[in-house]
Amino acid sequence: MGLTGIQIFKLLPKKNCKECGQPTCLAFAMQLAQGKTELSKCPYVSDEAKAKLAEASEPPIRGVVIGTGDEQYKIGEELVLYRHDKTFFNPPLIGVLFKDTEDDATIDARLKNFNEVSFERVGYILKAHLAVVKNESGDAGKFTALLQKIKDNTKKPIMAMSDDVAALEQAAGILKGTKGVLYAATEENYEKLVDIAKANELSLVLKAPIEKVAELTPKIVEKGFKDIILDTEARDAKTMFQHNTFVRRLALKKKDKAYGFPTCNLIYEMTDDEIKEATIAALAIAKYGGIIVISDCKPEVILPLAIQRLNIYTDPQRPMVVEQGIYPINEPDENSPVIVTTNFALTYFIVAAAIEASRVPTWLVIMDVEGMSVLTAWSAGKFVADAIAPFIKKVGIADKIKHRKIIIPGYVAQISGELQEELGEDWEVVIGTREAADIPAFLKEYVAKNQ
Amino acid sequence: MAFAIPKENYAGKVREIVIGKGDKAVKIGGYDSMPLCTFEGTWPNKPVVAMEVYDVAPELNAQGWPPATFEAFKDVINDPGAWAKKCLEYGADLICVQLAGTDPNAQNKSAEEAIEVVKKVKEAVGDIPLIIWGSNNLEKDQEVLPAIMEAFPNENWLFGPAEEGNYKKITASAIGYGHLVAGKSSIDVNLAKQLNILIENLGLSLDKVVMDPTTASLGYGIEYTYSVMERISLAALAQNDDKMQNPFINDLAKEAWKTREAMLTVEEEPTYGEQNTRGILMESITAIDLIAAGSSILIMRNPTAVKVIKELINELYS
Ligand code: B12
Ligand code: SF4
Numbered sequence: 146m147g148l149t150g151i152q153i154f155k156l157l158p159k160k161n162c163k164e165c166g167q168p169t170c171l172a173f174a175m176q177l178a179q180g181k182t183e184l185s186k187c188p189y190v191s192d193e194a195k196a197k198l199a200e201a202s203e204p205p206i207r208g209v210v211i212g213t214g215d216e217q218y219k220i221g222e223e224l225v226l227y228r229h230d231k232t233f234f235n236p237p238l239i240g241v242l243f244k245d246t247e248d249d250a251t252i253d254a255r256l257k258n259f260n261e262v263s264f265e266r267v268g269y270i271l272k273a274h275l276a277v278v279k280n281e282s283g284d285a286g287k288f289t290a291l292l293q294k295i296k297d298n299t300k301k302p303i304m305a306m307s308d309d310v311a312a313l314e315q316a317a318g319i320l321k322g323t324k325g326v327l328y329a330a331t332e333e334n335y336e337k338l339v340d341i342a343k344a345n346e347l348s349l350v351l352k353a354p355i356e357k358v359a360e361l362t363p364k365i366v367e368k369g370f371k372d373i374i375l376d377t378e379a380r381d382a383k384t385m386f387q388h389n390t391f392v393r394r395l396a397l398k399k400k401d402k403a404y405g406f407p408t409c410n411l412i413y414e415m416t417d418d419e420i421k422e423a424t425i426a427a428l429a430i431a432k433y434g435g436i437i438v439i440s441d442c443k444p445e446v447i448l449p450l451a452i453q454r455l456n457i458y459t460d461p462q463r464p465m466v467v468e469q470g471i472y473p474i475n476e477p478d479e480n481s482p483v484i485v486t487t488n489f490a491l492t493y494f495i496v497a498a499a500i501e502a503s504r505v506p507t508w509l510v511i512m513d514v515e516g517m518s519v520l521t522a523w524s525a526g527k528f529v530a531d532a533i534a535p536f537i538k539k540v541g542i543a544d545k546i547k548h549r550k551i552i553i554p555g556y557v558a559q560i561s562g563e564l565q566e567e568l569g570e571d572w573e574v575v576i577g578t579r580e581a582a583d584i585p586a587f588l589k590e591y592v593a594k595n596q
Numbered sequence: 597m598a599f600a601i602p603k604e605n606y607a608g609k610v611r612e613i614v615i616g617k618g619d620k621a622v623k624i625g626g627y628d629s630m631p632l633c634t635f636e637g638t639w640p641n642k643p644v645v646a647m648e649v650y651d652v653a654p655e656l657n658a659q660g661w662p663p664a665t666f667e668a669f670k671d672v673i674n675d676p677g678a679w680a681k682k683c684l685e686y687g688a689d690l691i692c693v694q695l696a697g698t699d700p701n702a703q704n705k706s707a708e709e710a711i712e713v714v715k716k717v718k719e720a721v722g723d724i725p726l727i728i729w730g731s732n733n734l735e736k737d738q739e740v741l742p743a744i745m746e747a748f749p750n751e752n753w754l755f756g757p758a759e760e761g762n763y764k765k766i767t768a769s770a771i772g773y774g775h776l777v778a779g780k781s782s783i784d785v786n787l788a789k790q791l792n793i794l795i796e797n798l799g800l801s802l803d804k805v806v807m808d809p810t811t812a813s814l815g816y817g818i819e820y821t822y823s824v825m826e827r828i829s830l831a832a833l834a835q836n837d838d839k840m841q842n843p844f845i846n847d848l849a850k851e852a853w854k855t856r857e858a859m860l861t862v863e864e865e866p867t868y869g870e871q872n873t874r875g876i877l878m879e880s881i882t883a884i885d886l887i888a889a890g891s892s893i894l895i896m897r898n899p900t901a902v903k904v905i906k907e908l909i910n911e912l913y914s
Contacts (some may be wrong), residue, residue, distance in 0.1 A: 158843050219860075227830070229823040263868070356599035385911050386632050386888075394602040420876055421904045431822070432632075444870030448857060449877040452815045453885070459641040459819050491817050494905050498816070498856045580732075582854070 156194040157187065161237030163484065165179055178324045186484075199340040204404045206396045208374050209435075211238065211275070211349050212302030213324050216273060220374070220435040221407035226393060237430055239450060240275035240304060240438035242413050243295060252291070256444040260299055267465050267490045271302075275326070277438050278325040280307035286471040289315050296323070304350075304436070310334050310341075317345040317410070326350060326436070328409070329376060330365070332357060332542060332566060339370045346536045348372035350409050350436075352447040355388050359403040366402075374435060382425045385410050389433035407435030419446065427453045465490035466516035472497065477506035479547045482591055484577065484584075485533065486554055487522050495581045503585035505592055512536050519554045530560045534567030555579035603636040604629070608836035610829075612641065612804055614890075615690065615776060616754050617726025622690055624806070624892040625843035630829055631889050631890040632912055642913040643887055645902055646687035646727050646895050648849055649679045651696035651705060662859060664872035665898045675699055676713045676721030684721060686899040693717055694850075699731035700865050707743035727754045727778075729847060729895070738762035742769035750774035754893075756845065757808050760791060765798045778845050780808040781803055783820045785827050789839050796839075806845045806893065813851035813856045814882045816865040821846070825889035846886045849897035852879040876901045884908065 154174035156468070165186040167173040174180040181445060184190060184198055208222035218238055225231045231481075241259050243252055253507040256276075263272040276295050279290035289312070292305055296319055304326035305316035312328055320327075327354035332340040349370070355377040357547050362373055375392060375454055379385035386587065395404035410429045416422050422439055423446050429437045439446070466488050474497060486496050488511045500507045514522035522528035537551060548565055549572045558576045565574045578587045613625030619714030621645055631639020653673040654661045662906060668686075672678040680691045695710050697703040701819055714728060728744055740753045742765055754780025757764040764777060770777045779795055781787040796802050809828065812821045825844060832841040852858060860876035868874060879901040883894050887909065896902050 214741075226821070227826050228819070229827055262867075357598065381911060382908055383632075383914065386912065387635055390633070391602055394604075399602055405674045418872065418904065420880060421907065423877050424884050424908060425906055428884050428888060431885055436711060443869055443873070444867060445871070445874035446877065447867055447879050448874060449814060452857070453818075453881050456814065456819045457822070457885075461819070461823060491820075494816055498854070498859075500854055502854065502859060578701075582732075586701055 147196070148252075150178040153177050153198065154158055156190070158188060158189040158191070162189070164459045166307055178313065181465055185360075204405075205400060205402075206393075206407065207371055207406055209374060211324055211326060211348060214300065214320075216274070216301045218302070218468060223393070223433075224397070226397060228457065228479065231549075232462065233294060233458045236454045236458040237434045238274040238302075238436050239426075239447065239454065240277040240436050240580070241273045241442040242277050242279060242438055242440050243291060244279045244281040245284070245291045245457040246436075252294075255442050256298055258444065259301070262442060262447050264448055266452070266455065267357055267467055269455055271448065271455065273442050273447055273451075275302055275304055275436060275438075277304045277306060277328075280305075280309065280312055283309070285309060285312035285315060288312050289319060292316055292319050294491060296320070302326070304438075305329055308594065310337055313338065314341050317341045317347055321345040322507050326374065328352070329498055332361060335361060335365060336368070339368050342372070343368075343370050348374060350374045350376050351406075352376040352378060354378055355391060357497055358392075359401070362403045362406065362481060366372060373406045374409045375404075375406050376411065379410065381415050382415060382428060385425070385429060385434075386432050389429070393433045399478070408435040408440070410434045411438050413438055413440035417580075420578070423450055426450055430454050431457050464516035466513075467511055469495045469511055469513035470538070471512045471540060471545065472509040472511060473506075474500045474509055475504055475506040477508050477545075479545065481506045481508055482588060482595070483508045483510060483542055483547070483550065484552045485512065485537070486509045487517060487519055489516045489518050489522075490516075492518050496584065499584035500588065503588045505585075505588040507588065510537070510540060510542055510551070512540075519556050523560070525558050528557060530567045531565035533560070533564055537568065537572075549573060550595075552577045601635055604633070604834075606630075606637060606833040608833045608838070608841055610832055610841045613776070613803060613806060613843055615727070615752060616723065617750075618723050620723035620725065621752070621760065624724050628828075631888055634913060639913055640893070643892050643894060644689035644908050645687070645909075646690040646692040646762055646800060646893055647683035647686060647902060648692050648694045648895060648897050649676050649683065649713075649717055649768055650694045650696060651676070651710060652703055657861065661853065662871055662875050663851065663863075664875050664900070668899045675713050675716070677716040680717045680720045680724075684724065686902055688902065690725050690727055690893070691717055691721055692729055692847075692895045694729050695740060696731050696745045698734055699733050699734055701733070702731065705798050710740050711744055711747045714748065715758065716833070718748070726751070727751060727756070727845075727893070727895070729756055732757065734759060734761040738765040741766050742773075745769045745773040745775050748773075748809045749820060752776065754806065754845070756780060756806075758791075758795070760787075760794075763791065765794055765801050767795050770804065771798070771800050776804040776806065778806045778808050780810060783812075783817075785824060785831060786842075788824070789831075789837070792839050792842060802839075802842060805842050807840075807842045808845050808847065811846040811848050811851055811886070813848065813855050814878055814885065815855055816851065818882055818885050822885050822889045825886070825891070829890045841869055843892035844886075844890055845893040845895070846884050846891045847895045848886060849879060849895055852882045853897060880904050887912070
């Protein structure tokens with residue numbers, strides 16, 4: 146809730162009748178401000194006060210829901226300018242462009258990628274999210290035909306894009322029930338488009354110069370429609386960064402409701418160069434983009450961009466983790482070396498990549514230490530001898546190997562003696578390198594020596 | 597009502613640092629707003645790109661460089677001078693001599709061999725300032741870097757990384773032989789500040805220091821580097837902490853190009869798509885994140901990534 150206890154108190158009936166369960170109206174207001182009670186507990190608040198309080202309790206940036214079922218996403222509802230201040234909550238949607246002037250083969254190939262390109266990373270699926278269908282031809286028939294085709298062939302949400310209100314009206318009919326997006330309302334046509342979007346339960350991009358937004362969004366909200374996304378007509382990287390920053394700051398720091406909406410960045414209009422396009426898209430992900438539209442859906446582009454989205458939107462207070470267990474890398478067998486480390490996703494990624502690069506078949510054993518790095522887990526008492534030893538015995542690595550040697554990270558060399566004792570005579574504890582970068586050389590030498 | 601740009605007020609300013617000397621000297625820093633926020637501050641110097649020249653020739657594929665990058669340098673990988681010249685053709689603002697081969701766990705090349713490499717680069721590029729980057733081996737770097745400083749006195753070059761475990765020797769030589777130091781701390785605001793203070797206490801002016809907050813790649817910890825740089829920048833600019841008002845350097849190419857996303861061939865991982873574009877994007881996206889977080893010197897490798905990043909720097913800071 147955005148209001149302070151005193152501000153809320155001013156809106157209350159001031160009867161001090163205690164029916165809400167609090168001794169006074171002021172006490173009730175204080176509890177409300179902290180989110181510890183609900184407004185409905187006071188039977189006497191006026192409708193006007195209710196409306197004011199409801200508005201004040203809305204998030205400063207509107208959350209817009211797009212898509213349905215497994216392909217439903219929310220954008221907006223962000224609370225901070227810098228991810229370290231809390232976290233970024235709702236990652237932007239990666240949109241892929243389909244033009245009604247492209248031939249069938251191009252469309253089909255892209256659609257196949259759009260549906261199929263996907264990667265798994267620490268339990269997250271990396272992929273594109275939104276089909277952006279553009280009426281480039283100016284022909285409403287071609288546009289709706291393509292739209293229908295894409296709708297019939299994907300479960301993912303669609304954004305229909307045209308300058309022609311009549312074409313958009315038809316498009317809205319096709320998209321009804323999908324929670325898709327219409328692009329775009331302008332100063333000239335917004336009244337009509339808001340009605341269309343409302344009737345078909347779609348969200349609506351408002352395309353307007355940044356100065357005009359303050360004038361237009363309140364009028365749209367007044368019509369009872371709030372699922373607005375802003376395209377401030379930035380068509381180069383610099384303007385895009387600035388506009389996205391202005392919108393975010395106006396909403397959060399100036400509490401300007403007129404700018405409290407997610408943004409839409411048409412990256413494909415900013416360059417014809419594939420690398421540059423994806424690099425600008427990455428900037429949009431870091432700096433406040435809501436919908437980010439690129440021209441194609443190649444796996445080699447979606448992979449790095451989706452990793453960017455995952456990284457920037459990782460909660461800085463909650464490290465990403467991987468599951469505890471045994472990970473075979475480079476097809477290990479019963480003679481292959483065994484490496485032990487923690488389940489902090491970053492540690493896992495770096496160590497796994499180093500082992501992979503070494504091309505040495507290896508068993509990587511991951512221990513659950515609540516997602517801490519090697520040294521952090523060691524200082525927290527979680528990656529220590531009397532925890533590692535029982536884990537090694539329990540995890541079942543002994544069944545996969547003939548030898549009994551485990552390699553531990555060099556940074557915890559100090560635990561090797563105690564770990565050796567805990568594990569018993571059968572086992573041998575080997576101290577690895579400190580840095581993962583040195584793992585390839587280390588493993589090659591190790592294997593040569595132990596042959 | 598007219599539109600008012602929502603501006604922030606900053607109390608502090610980051611030091612302007614000069615690397616090299618004469619006409620070709622490169623200036624960085626000197627800015628007084630958060631990165632890319634040219635609408636509310638002055639950025640007299642844009643971020644610069646330093647391209648890498650290695651002291652040992654990389655190999656193609658497997659444990660070496662993927663084709664995209666290898667091809668671009670294949671004619672020159674055994675000739676540091678020619679390699680450096682090629683970097684200038686590709687648009688490098690400075691040259692970074694990477695002394696990976698001095699690492700005792702690699703080829704364990706001697707300080708004398710490193711000096712030879714630097715000499716060849718210097719002869720080839722004239723007054724273009726150099727960054728000399730060690731192998732990240734604490735012991736070896738504090739032997740090799742001072743030896744190079746002594747061999748090329750008063751060039752005002754930038755040497756790094758100097759860490760808590762070896763900054764004393766490196767800093768003392770920088771003072772003695774007229775060079776700059778890049779201090780490297782591990783993804784922590786307080787450690788970054790502490791290292792600046794330690795270096796200054798030894799007698800090197802903070803006008804001769806840049807900060808490496810530890811650089812991670814996209815997919816391998818970029819979010820840590822990104823956020824610690826934003827936090828350090830806010831401390832420097834918003835809180836006017838004069839022990840943190842130093843520009844950043846990011847040794848990013850090494851990190852980006854060792855990721856599995858950059859390294860795996862199409863045969864090894866068909867679902868990942870074409871390898872060259874993938875690797876170049878791992879580098880260029882890492883770079884744009886670091887620019888957004890406030891980097892002043894980006895150590896880069898692939899010419900296509902460099903071209904795109906230089907274009908974007910020019911646009912974003914125009
Ligand atoms: C971020 C961080 C945190 C985060 C946690 C993040 C996380 N998920 O772990 C937070 C803020 C929560 C934290 C807390 C603490 N931390 Co802390 N933290 C760090 C920091 C800055 C980075 C850690 C990191 O992410 N490293 C990156 C990962 C990838 O590194 P890694 O797991 O070690 O893996 C590398 C190598 O070990 C190697 N490797 C890994 N596995 C294997 C296996 C083999 C076989 C081989 C060969 C190699 C290998 O590969 C990787 C790459 O090279 C470090 C400083 C530093 N630079 O390490 C301090 C640090 C680890 N923390 C420290 C401490 C003391 C703590 C606290 C006790 C209190 C404190 N001072 O903050 C608490 C403990 C937590 C608790 N609950 O009690 C100290 C540890 C001191 C020591 N030498 O023991 C450090 C070193 C900082 C310092 N210099 O004081 N910490
Ligand atoms: S019920 Fe309403 S009027 Fe009565 S004390 Fe509580 S807040 Fe005040």
